[in-house]
Amino acid sequence: MPKETAKNRILRVASDLFYREGIRAIGIDRIILESGVAKSSFYRNFASKDDLVAAYLEYHQDLNAKDLDEVQRQHPNSNAMQLHALIDKFVEKMKTPGYRGCPFANTTVEFPDSSHDNHIKAVKGTDENWNRIAILAEKAGAARPLELAELLRMLCNGAIMLSYMKKHDFNPDLFSATAHTLVDSHLFSWTVSRKDD
Amino acid sequence: MPKETAKNRILRVASDLFYREGIRAIGIDRIILESGVAKSSFYRNFASKDDLVAAYLEYHQDLNAKDLDEVQRQHPNSNAMQLHALIDKFVEKMKTPGYRGCPFANTTVEFPDSSHDNHIKAVKGTDENWNRIAILAEKAGAARPLELAELLRMLCNGAIMLSYMKKHDFNPDLFSATAHTLVDSHLFSWTVSRKDD
DNA sequence: AAAAAATGGTACAGATCTGTACCGTTAATG
DNA sequence: CATTAACGGTACAGATCTGTACCATTTTTT
Numbered sequence: 506m507p508k509e510t511a512k513n514r515i516l517r518v519a520s521d522l523f524y525r526e527g528i529r530a531i532g533i534d535r536i537i538l539e540s541g542v543a544k545s546s547f548y549r550n551f552a553s554k555d556d557l558v559a560a561y562l563e564y565h566q567d568l569n570a571k572d573l574d575e576v577q578r579q580h581p582n583s584n585a586m587q588l589h590a591l592i593d594k595f596v597e598k599m600k601t602p603g604y605r606g607c608p609f610a611n612t613t614v615e616f617p618d619s620s621h622d623n624h625i626k627a628v629k630g631t632d633e634n635w636n637r638i639a640i641l642a643e644k645a646g647a648a649r650p651l652e653l654a655e656l657l658r659m660l661c662n663g664a665i666m667l668s669y670m671k672k673h674d675f676n677p678d679l680f681s682a683t684a685h686t687l688v689d690s691h692l693f694s695w696t697v698s699r700k701d702d
Numbered sequence: 703m704p705k706e707t708a709k710n711r712i713l714r715v716a717s718d719l720f721y722r723e724g725i726r727a728i729g730i731d732r733i734i735l736e737s738g739v740a741k742s743s744f745y746r747n748f749a750s751k752d753d754l755v756a757a758y759l760e761y762h763q764d765l766n767a768k769d770l771d772e773v774q775r776q777h778p779n780s781n782a783m784q785l786h787a788l789i790d791k792f793v794e795k796m797k798t799p800g801y802r803g804c805p806f807a808n809t810t811v812e813f814p815d816s817s818h819d820n821h822i823k824a825v826k827g828t829d830e831n832w833n834r835i836a837i838l839a840e841k842a843g844a845a846r847p848l849e850l851a852e853l854l855r856m857l858c859n860g861a862i863m864l865s866y867m868k869k870h871d872f873n874p875d876l877f878s879a880t881a882h883t884l885v886d887s888h889l890f891s892w893t894v895s896r897k898d899d
Numbered sequence: 900a901a902a903a904a905a906t907g908g909t910a911c912a913g914a915t916c917t918g919t920a921c922c923g924t925t926a927a928t929g
Numbered sequence: 930c931a932t933t934a935a936c937g938g939t940a941c942a943g944a945t946c947t948g949t950a951c952c953a954t955t956t957t958t959t
Contacts, residue, residue, distance in 0.1 A: 605814065
């Protein structure tokens with residue numbers, strides 16, 4: 506089997522470092538050291554550090570898209586269950602030891618200038634993700650899908666921030682219960698009986 | 703009237719710059735330039751940049767405490783109304799042009815190392831604030847005050863992040879309505895009739 | 900095996916940032 | 930008015946960070 510390319514190794518190591526320790530805090534030298542790659546190899550594969558950051562954001566965008574794909578595969582006949590599964594998946598992520606919040610939100614905070622490429626790309630990343638969820642909410646039969654999606658987004662972002670700041674002192678159970686209830690209430694509020702979708 | 707001290711001018715200018723453009727993005731030279739102070743004067747008043755960051759965090763902690771004091775003065779006879787007024791005050795803040803999220807949350811993202819002084823102080827800042835709100839919820843007669851406070855905290859943090867990332871595309875009305883309803887539901891869920899406190 | 904592509908190693912330029920040293924000047928205070 | 934405290938100006942040390950230049954080596958492909 507072919508050896509992992511230098512580009513892949515760099516992106517893998519950098520993604521981990523960027524996420525865990527922050528983009529601005531991690532220098533090129535650190536990435537080179539931990540990925541065991543020559544500096545010249547780095548700049549052959551990435552035009553600049555910002556270029557690597559862009560790849561890092563695209564990588565997480567792919568991860569999010571795959572999560573959505575997965576819940577759609579697991580529950581092909583119920584958009585409602587897809588929403589609930591998405592919440593569960595999200596809670597599981599928050600429980601993992603190395604969890605450090607949303608990479609897109611963190612990036613926008615590390616690059617406050619809203620005209621900066623990294624900032625723009627990060628905003629676009631979450632938007633695409635939540636747009637898909639809004640479509641899911643619509644397909645699931647929510648009376649006001651955009652409203653449900655926005656409330657879910659608020660709740661999730663808040664839970665992310667809380668779990669990030671409070672670490673193990675944060676219990677995601679309350680978030681989980683509230684999010685599930687929120688979905689149900691929006692799906693059932695406009696009709697008394699449920700129709701399987 | 704006495705001229706503003708150099709220390710005050712530095713803190714005032716730095717707080718604005720740190721908040722608007724980020725702590726790591728702002729160098730000492732920029733602070734010196736915009737506050738019209740000599741570099742030597744800076745280091746006479748602050749031992750280091752981190753020392754200034756600590757003062758910046760304390761400054762925002764004071765602002766939060768004053769907001770709480772104010773709503774308690776405005777509604778001395780109803781803890782419930784204090785909670786609602788706090789939400790309104792928060793919404794107003796989000797609507798102001800230069801709003802750039804929670805300085806404490808942003809600081810923890812800019813300094814991901816949880817053992818870093820800035821990170822620790824920022825976490826402590828929000829905790830103190832929300833502890834006071836939890837006490838308010840208890841005094842207002844919430845059945846589960848800690849739960850109400852945590853849900854409010856999640857919603858607020860989420861709304862902060864959304865308004866930060868979406869800027870003017872974010873309409874805080876949905877947040878406002880949801881937060882007010884949340885407070886009411888937690889205050890009235892355990893009893894049918896309201897008793898003025 | 901020969902050619903081509905990818906990688907390694909390293910020195911260094913150039914910019915930036917924090918913090919110090921040193922001295923002169925202004926403002927408050929007795 | 931004299932003393933003391935606060936401030937201004939600036940040069941510079943030391944560290945760090947991004948990015949380039951140059952050449953040797955290894956791996957892959959033909």
